Amino acid sequence: MADHPVRADGPSDSGSGRHRVVIVGGGFAGLYAARKLGRDPAVEVTLIDRRNYHLFQPLLYQVATGALSPGDIAQPLRAILRRNKNTRVVLGEAVGLDPVGRRVALSDGGTVDYDTLLVATGARHAYFGHDEWATLAPGLKTIEDATEIRRRILIAYEAAEREADPLRRAEWMTFVVVGGGPTGVELAGALGEISRDTLRRDFRSIRPADARVLLVEALDRVLPTYPESLSRSAGRQLVRLGVTVRTGTKVTEIDESGIAVSVQSDGAERTERIPTRTVLWAAGVQASSFGRRVAEALGVETKVDRAGRVPVDADLTVPGHPEVMILGDLAIAKRQGGKPVPGVAPAAIQEGTYAAESILRRVRGQTPEPFRYRDKGDVAVIGRLSGVADIRWLGRFGRRSGFLAWGMWLGVHIVYLIGFANRLVVIIRWAWSFLTHGRGTRLITGEPHLPPIKQPEHLD
């Protein structure tokens, strides 16, 4: 056991003189920080996560829509960090912080001491005060979310195939995606493709292409963080996939058989009901509960945005607490010009890497530079061979839509996908789907309970 320096029951290693870095959260920010710190003998790293794997979240919508398997976009944290002898992975849930004793409390009673704490527990979607919508309209943040959404989409088609009543059948064949950001656009595009293409020949009583896919967005355009020309292009590409884009439309009610929306048109507001059995949530953002506890324990003002995220200084530390850094979606970091750093994977990766470098500098007595966000641009994919891209450093020439954007998206996602086998597997699944117009992993898992369906007495 001589090669296992850190032991749960052994003597404390705090006497080793090594700087103890505790990272909470194994998402992009936490993982990239751990990887960077992992080979430096001056530090001792503990990575705490409730899950035993790192999840490649940008591809989660592909699991939700049956194109990839959970195992394709997740890698065990222990496997990624196995060679980092100074690093220990703890499967556990951080629930409390003692900022004076510099100690993180876990849900099972254990504690972990730190010299520097990196909090990278991310954010979830927000239901804007309607938490009761969570079960009616699942969001997409975890693998369980993704398989649940996949299940609902597939069950809806199965139910429609069995349903005799045309009105109820139409309810099953209506899919509503709430939120026109990248996730909502990608989900709606995939839903359009599923109905038009993937399931084309799979059923005998329904025509999947008759399905209605609605993308509901409260603002006046989809992808509101993109340049307006790309938003327009994305809208057109969605329409081509059969998606009905409803901008200026706010969801006011959700129940089991439909949603109510309030529509802005010509200054007036009217209410409308849309019957549907499948509502997917891709809106809002809300700080993780551990993130909010950290802010509270440190006395940080989080009212800055209603999502409860934590404002940080230029070096990503919490004001007044140089030993605590907030990274990724949980942080409100500012760019040089004062604009906020966006909540996207490349930003989290940069912040994680920066945090590690900054710690290593401080351990060596140097002063870290402030964090500098390098905005490489945005890419979103909208179904087969199409998408939008905004590559900032190319200026106006970097704004692309269609095939070129799709190709960029493909390249970026394959390069960043962690794990060589995952990468190859994803490439093969994509190539296969592309050639066959299929989606191989559309499994309905979990105990098979079908929704109650009004059906004809005889099936044949």
Add this chain to the structure above:
Amino acid sequence: MADHPVRADGPSDSGSGRHRVVIVGGGFAGLYAARKLGRDPAVEVTLIDRRNYHLFQPLLYQVATGALSPGDIAQPLRAILRRNKNTRVVLGEAVGLDPVGRRVALSDGGTVDYDTLLVATGARHAYFGHDEWATLAPGLKTIEDATEIRRRILIAYEAAEREADPLRRAEWMTFVVVGGGPTGVELAGALGEISRDTLRRDFRSIRPADARVLLVEALDRVLPTYPESLSRSAGRQLVRLGVTVRTGTKVTEIDESGIAVSVQSDGAERTERIPTRTVLWAAGVQASSFGRRVAEALGVETKVDRAGRVPVDADLTVPGHPEVMILGDLAIAKRQGGKPVPGVAPAAIQEGTYAAESILRRVRGQTPEPFRYRDKGDVAVIGRLSGVADIRWLGRFGRRSGFLAWGMWLGVHIVYLIGFANRLVVIIRWAWSFLTHGRGTRLITGEPHLPPIKQPEHLD
């Protein structure tokens, strides 16, 4: 919709004059029957399954041990059968049979009429009257079983890593597999490999190689259906992977912290307790509940074996019911010499194909030949580069162990794996695991609730 001949709400197609074949169960037997029947315009096929996918069960233990992802070994039934215009897939649970009206009842109140019924709902493992063991010692028949077993194995190592008490840590690091048939041997071999190889560098407080893996078998050797020399070889190969093989050992009790076994030695019997937190069940066989209902409705004697399986005639029909065939693990079919057809995938495939041919002959007024089982032999894999094979038609020369057996196993499983993308993905995952000694898909999914662990107050 003109190209969709069968409609749930449309007029009954029974007037079409086509012979209506209803298949219950989309496993090997049911699926191969459906594929063979699928392009013949003389018949009209309905395939009923509770799941929307066909599962390649021989590789299920690889999902349970983190080498493959569920999506790698499952394919949507609709996708496999999409080109068969005479075939309709019904996602539903068959719960009853009216043999006079020739009608199958579904759990949601629907019914399906048949001219010929193929029942291929398989078998589950049996707890020999101890159904309360089901939650303590999960068996391996479904994808949910596999991810639950994967979860338990991984959580056990995580718990051991956190556990301060050496005795309790040893409990977490003891894995018991009950049943020395092919599934038990493959599971135990994989568990041995996980402890010795896969997780070697993943932990800091425990040495995964210290894990104890026990294979408990009531008979006097593992793989009792194989020739004795191969059983002995399999035993040796297991020992090389660190597995303790306990033959002549019967499980008499299972609870949350261990099992009790009764051991036969030198004619005497003694009881022994083995503390463990992880018991996996790979013993016994028991007819599916729909299978038993069918036997009851048709008045067939199923007391022939205690598993409740259904004896069939030489043409796989139920005695006195030429319109009902029982296929796969649910059937007790006899070979020419009188020996039973084994409950393995190749037998189910042959039976499914035979059933389809037999129906097509009868529809054309011909008399079907009796079913002839072609025994190609058995292969079981035991970890990396080893296994046992008994290729019957090669006689004594077909009995192989070690590398050659492993190679045969590899070839056979890749050839029979349905779906081109699945096949390539599986090859890549295997190649990658082989080169890196890793298992990429070891995800703990489901809501993250850790077992209560007695742990040190401080982790570091």
